[in-house]
Amino acid sequence: MSAEAPTSHRFPDNARAALADETLQRGLASAKVGFRVRRSEAAARLPEFETLRDEARDIKDHVLAHLDLYLEAFETRVTERGGHVHWARNAAEARDTVLTICRAAGAKTVTKGKSMISEEIGLNAFLEDNDIEPVETDLGEYIIQLRHEAPSHIIAPAFHVPKAEVAETFQKHHTTLDPNRPLEQPRQLLEEARAMLRDRFLAADVGITGANFLIAETGATVIVTNEGNGDLTQTLPRVHIVLASLEKVVPTLEDATTILRVLARSATGQEFTSYTTFSTGPRRGEDLDGPHEFHVVLLDNGRSALVGTELQDVLRCIRCGACMNHCPVFGVIGGHAYGWVYPGPIGAVLSPALIGVEEAHHLPSASTFCGRCESVCPMRIPLPGLMRHLRERGFQRGIPPAAQRWGLRLWAFLARRPRLYRLATALPLRLLGRLGRRSGRFRSLPLAGGWTSQRDLPAPQGPSFQSLWDRAGGRREPPR
Amino acid sequence: MNGDSREAVLGALRRATQRDSNTAAAAAVKERLAGHARNTVPARGQLDRDGMLDLFVEQAEAVDATVTLVSRPSGVPGAVADYLRGENLPTRLRMAPDPKLDAYPWDESPLLEIERGKGEASDMVAVTGAFAAIAETGTLMLLSGPDSPTTLNFLPDAHIVVVRAAEMVACYEDGWDRLRATGRMPRCVNFITGPSRSADIEQTLQLGAHGPRWLHIVLVAGDSDG
Numbered sequence: 001m002s003a004e005a006p007t008s009h010r011f012p013d014n015a016r017a018a019l020a021d022e023t024l025q026r027g028l029a030s031a032k033v034g035f036r037v038r039r040s041e042a043a044a045r046l047p048e049f050e051t052l053r054d055e056a057r058d059i060k061d062h063v064l065a066h067l068d069l070y071l072e073a074f075e076t077r078v079t080e081r082g083g084h085v086h087w088a089r090n091a092a093e094a095r096d097t098v099l100t101i102c103r104a105a106g107a108k109t110v111t112k113g114k115s116m117i118s119e120e121i122g123l124n125a126f127l128e129d130n131d132i133e134p135v136e137t138d139l140g141e142y143i144i145q146l147r148h149e150a151p152s153h154i155i156a157p158a159f160h161v162p163k164a165e166v167a168e169t170f171q172k173h174h175t176t177l178d179p180n181r182p183l184e185q186p187r188q189l190l191e192e193a194r195a196m197l198r199d200r201f202l203a204a205d206v207g208i209t210g211a212n213f214l215i216a217e218t219g220a221t222v223i224v225t226n227e228g229n230g231d232l233t234q235t236l237p238r239v240h241i242v243l244a245s246l247e248k249v250v251p252t253l254e255d256a257t258t259i260l261r262v263l264a265r266s267a268t269g270q271e272f273t274s275y276t277t278f279s280t281g282p283r284r285g286e287d288l289d290g291p292h293e294f295h296v297v298l299l300d301n302g303r304s305a306l307v308g309t310e311l312q313d314v315l316r317c318i319r320c321g322a323c324m325n326h327c328p329v330f331g332v333i334g335g336h337a338y339g340w341v342y343p344g345p346i347g348a349v350l351s352p353a354l355i356g357v358e359e360a361h362h363l364p365s366a367s368t369f370c371g372r373c374e375s376v377c378p379m380r381i382p383l384p385g386l387m388r389h390l391r392e393r394g395f396q397r398g399i400p401p402a403a404q405r406w407g408l409r410l411w412a413f414l415a416r417r418p419r420l421y422r423l424a425t426a427l428p429l430r431l432l433g434r435l436g437r438r439s440g441r442f443r444s445l446p447l448a449g450g451w452t453s454q455r456d457l458p459a460p461q462g463p464s465f466q467s468l469w470d471r472a473g474g475r476r477e478p479p480r
Numbered sequence: 481m482n483g484d485s486r487e488a489v490l491g492a493l494r495r496a497t498q499r500d501s502n503t504a505a506a507a508a509v510k511e512r513l514a515g516h517a518r519n520t521v522p523a524r525g526q527l528d529r530d531g532m533l534d535l536f537v538e539q540a541e542a543v544d545a546t547v548t549l550v551s552r553p554s555g556v557p558g559a560v561a562d563y564l565r566g567e568n569l570p571t572r573l574r575m576a577p578d579p580k581l582d583a584y585p586w587d588e589s590p591l592l593e594i595e596r597g598k599g600e601a602s603d604m605v606a607v608t609g610a611f612a613a614i615a616e617t618g619t620l621m622l623l624s625g626p627d628s629p630t631t632l633n634f635l636p637d638a639h640i641v642v643v644r645a646a647e648m649v650a651c652y653e654d655g656w657d658r659l660r661a662t663g664r665m666p667r668c669v670n671f672i673t674g675p676s677r678s679a680d681i682e683q684t685l686q687l688g689a690h691g692p693r694w695l696h697i698v699l700v701a702g703d704s705d706g
Contacts, residue, residue, distance in 0.1 A: 027682075030682070030683065031683055034683050046522055046524075047522070047523065048520055048522040048523070051520050052519075052520060052522075055519045055520055059519070062512075064497075065497055065499070065505075066497065066499075066505055066508070066509050067493050067497065068490050068493040068494050068497065069505060069506060069509040070509060071490070071493070072490070073509065073513060081665075087485040087486040087489050087490075088485055089485045089488055089489060093485055137690065138680070139678045139680040139681070139689055140678075140680035143680070143681075156679070156680065156683070157680075158680055158681075159680075159682075159683065162682065163681050163682050166681055186681040186682060186684040186686060187686055189681055190678060190681065190686050190688075190689060194688070194689065194690060197690065198601070198690075201690075202601055216509075216513060217513050217516060218665055220665075220669075226676070226677045226678060226679075226689070227676055227677065227678045227689035227690045227691065228634050228676040228689065228690045228691025228692070229689065229690040229691075231630070231633070231634045231670070231691065232634050232635070232690055232691070235630045235631055235634065235668075236631070246489070246493075251509070251512045251513055252512065252513060252516040252517075253516065253656045254516050254517065254518050254519060254653055254656065255519070257519075257652045257653060257656070258519040258520070260652075261522070268679075270543075270673075271539065271542075271543070271617045271618075271673070272543075272617040272619055272671070272673045273673065274543070274672065274673055274674050274675070274676060274677055274691070275670065275671070275672060275673075275676075275691065276670075276671040276673075277668060277669070277670050277671070278668065278669040278671075279667065279668050280665055280666070280667055280668070281667060282667070283667055284625075284666075284667055286625075286626040287624060287625065287626060287629070287667060288577075288597065288598040288626055288629040288631075289598045289599070289624075289629045289630055289631045290624060290630060290667050290668065298489070300489045300492075304489055304492035304493050304496060305492065305496075307492075307493060307496035307497060308496040308497060308498050309496075
């Protein structure tokens with residue numbers, strides 16, 4: 001559903017609405033502190049953490065330089081184990097592939113582990129339109145599915161929903177239960193979801209999961225969960241479908257292991273996630289359980305076009321969520337304002353890269369370039385640098401409004417001519433300094449409404465930095 | 481459609497990677513896949529036998545698993561029965577059809593009602609062995625197979641895992657090496673670190689989301705009763 005109609009082009013309105021949403025503000029305030037503290041404690045407990053980040057980055061860079069070869073190797077191994085690999089250029093092809101498999105299995109209900117690719121291709125709405133019921137089984141995803149909402153965080157999809165609203169949602173949907181049952185405590189809500197979903201796990205015809213990694217060496221797909229829902233999803237039904245994007249492949253079990261060491265620590269601050277599961281093909285002849293069919297859908301959807309470009313580094317992302325947990329912008333507007341599947345700094349790069357700067361040009365501008373995202377990214381993705389590149393791309397395509405573009409051009413013209421720059425700025429600065437002498441600030445100013453509508457503009461005081469610099473005998477030319 | 485898509489995606493990637501020599505690239509990939517070289521293994525993943533045991537217990541308990549140490553194999557059934565009694569859990573249990581578990585004298589704990597097989601929806605307690613126990617993070621490594629059905633790891637409310645000291649390894653990489661040495665790659669490898677949990681409701685951590693609420697590890701220190 002979110003894939004059908006991104007609202008990233010309405011980002012300024014979305015952000016304004018989010019800032020005014022008191023429930024959201026409370027959720028954000030409590031969530032971010034916990035995530036940050038737990039990550040930094042986990043990193044501090046492992047002296048090799050920074051070395052592992054370097055190695056994790058290098059593994060993915062090596063993979064991206066040989067992506068075709070590793071995907072072919074992965075495909076060969078899956079096929080040898082009796083599984084099937086399906087290639088999809090775009091969301092529509094991926095949806096059709098899933099539907100074909102579900103129809104062949106005569107599926108009525110499909111259980112689902114958490115998958116961002118499923119969100120990206122809008123799978124749930126599509127399955128419903130085709131009379132197949134998708135059931136999200138991750139607790140957070142289940143809550144927002146019942147509420148017909150999109151995830152607001154890639155690892156805590158329902159963190160914006162307070163428990164009282166979860167209780168209301170359960171009262172409304174779990175109609176077979178006693179309406180007077182107590183539902184105030186998180187424990188009671190969890191128990192109820194566990195009981196309701198247990199029956200769905202057992203009845204499902206097909207289980208769909210995402211993949212944190214694909215292993216070229218063995219043909220394994222890897223999922224990482226704390227709840228165990230992904231494992232029930234993929235073990236109980238007759239058919240298991242894995243949705244994965246191309247860049248999830250890594251060479252060996254050792255390489256996956258190295259990245260796993262930084263994944264959970266960066267995401268939730270755990271030493272290791274409760275369940276890390278490597279799945280290779282359907283059940284073997286003598287096995288007592290496991291799926292009879294094993295399918296992997298490999299989705300491109302714009303990623304191959306990023307390989308070998310300035311944006312390639314974004315494909316190292318392992319979806320831990322650390323960048324958004326540490327982002328001052330995400331921290332006050334939450335995930336929905338970003339208007340597409342991936343929020344926060346990673347979304348500010350990935351969304352314009354995948355759905356285009358025309359739709360998502362606001363997102364890379366929604367950054368203070370404070371650099372926290374890059375400093376915590378386990379894969380060392382230079383997120384601010386990539387955002388800067390996307391801003392340039394938007395500028396070159398003439399996306400920002402004319403006044404902004406001409407303003408920047410004028411500024412650039414002057415900035416390259418220091419003498420002219422000083423001349424052009426001296427007079428207005430002196431004027432502003434004189435006008436604002438009494439109060440020291442401006443409540444409103446012509447042409448600066450974007451600034452003064454939110455806060456006062458301080459009046460310039462005394463001589464400029466450059467004249468102070470001159471007076472102190474500072475040099476203008478950089479040292480040779 | 482699928483063949484076209486495959487060629488389109490791979491073709492785009494081949495063009496995009498801009499390699500000087502495809503032969504050299506293919507050789508590099510082949511070598512890396514065959515060599516499965518280790519990256520950095522943290523110091524805590526390189527301990528000796530005593531260090532491993534202590535770290536395993538510390539890490540497992542830190543993620544809400546419980547651990548009982550027994551000095552000999554004959555102590556295992558009693559340890560399982562004691563645990564179930566202590567947690568007020570039923571003594572009817574589903575046990576993996578694993579020959580390794582036959583080594584323990586289950587008849588000596590007559591209160592335990594044991595059925596062997598895969599996990600069923602009605603099971604409250606499962607008992608399995610493990611392929612390895614990884615000290616680094618207190619992680620259990622289980623392999624799917626007729627002797628160790630995956631459903632036992634996820635359907636029951638309580639999962640009891642019997643681990644022998646010889647199965648203890650220092651790091652995940654040691655586990656992979658042991659697996660490669662068996663010459664088989666099972667359908668499923670489960671790394672299990674503590675019981676199931678969720679913090680999806682207001683960031684409040686709770687155990688027992690969809691998988692087991694209790695994970696209990698019986699660690700057998702000695703290899704024989706001799």
